[in-house]
Amino acid sequence: MVQISSSxxxxxxxxxxxxxxxVEIINEITQAIDDGRPEECARLVPNFVDFAKQHFAREESLLAEYAYPLLEKHRRHHHSLGDKLQTMLNLAARVAEHPPARESLRKELVYFMLDDVINEDLNFKKFLSEVDADGKKKVEK
Ligand SMILES: [Fe+2]
Ligand SMILES: [Fe+2]
Structure with a gap:
């Protein structure tokens, strides 16, 4: 099971x-695979992909609101993940009949979450901690 630690x-x-x-959806997917219900991936993986796209859009508009200086770079990063999301959809379509696709799908999901979602987002954590609700840089103490 994947969990997000405080760091x-x-x-x-x-x-x-x-x-x-x-992460919850990833855990549902891996649980379905472990419990011998891989056919549920056909529903769960498209949910994951849709929610990931919505999340990217929400994150970009939040960063735009706060005038994050590296927004364009992060937007390009999100955009570049389209192929990975497509790979997940292709794997999900095959997992019921093709058991090796199950492990590939599990790995794709976990690495996507850790490397591409969380690790990359840590780049703007400090920036967000330094702006207030109006998007103004907090005065240094
Ligand atoms: Fe994110
Ligand atoms: Fe992001």
Whole structure:
């Protein structure tokens, strides 16, 4: 089971809640595979992909609101993940008949979450901790 430890929290409630939800779906998917219900991936993986895309859009608009200077770079990063999301959908379509696809799918999901979602987002954690609710840089003490 995947869990987000405190060092992987961005400390922005909306973003962390989305990340937790993505992890929940991954855990449902791996549970379905472990319990011999791989056919459920056909429903769960598209849910994951849709929610990941919504999350990227929400995160980008939040960063835009706060005028994050590296927003374009992060937007390109999100965009570059399209192929990985497509790979997951392709694997999900095959897992019921093709057992080796199950392990590939599990790995794709876990690495996607850790490397591409959380690790990359840690780049703006400090920035967000330094802006207030109006998006203004907090005065240094
Ligand atoms: Fe994120
Ligand atoms: Fe992100």
């Amino acid at each position: 992987f929290q961005i400390e922005s409630e909306a973003i962390d809640a989305d990340h937790r939800h993505l």
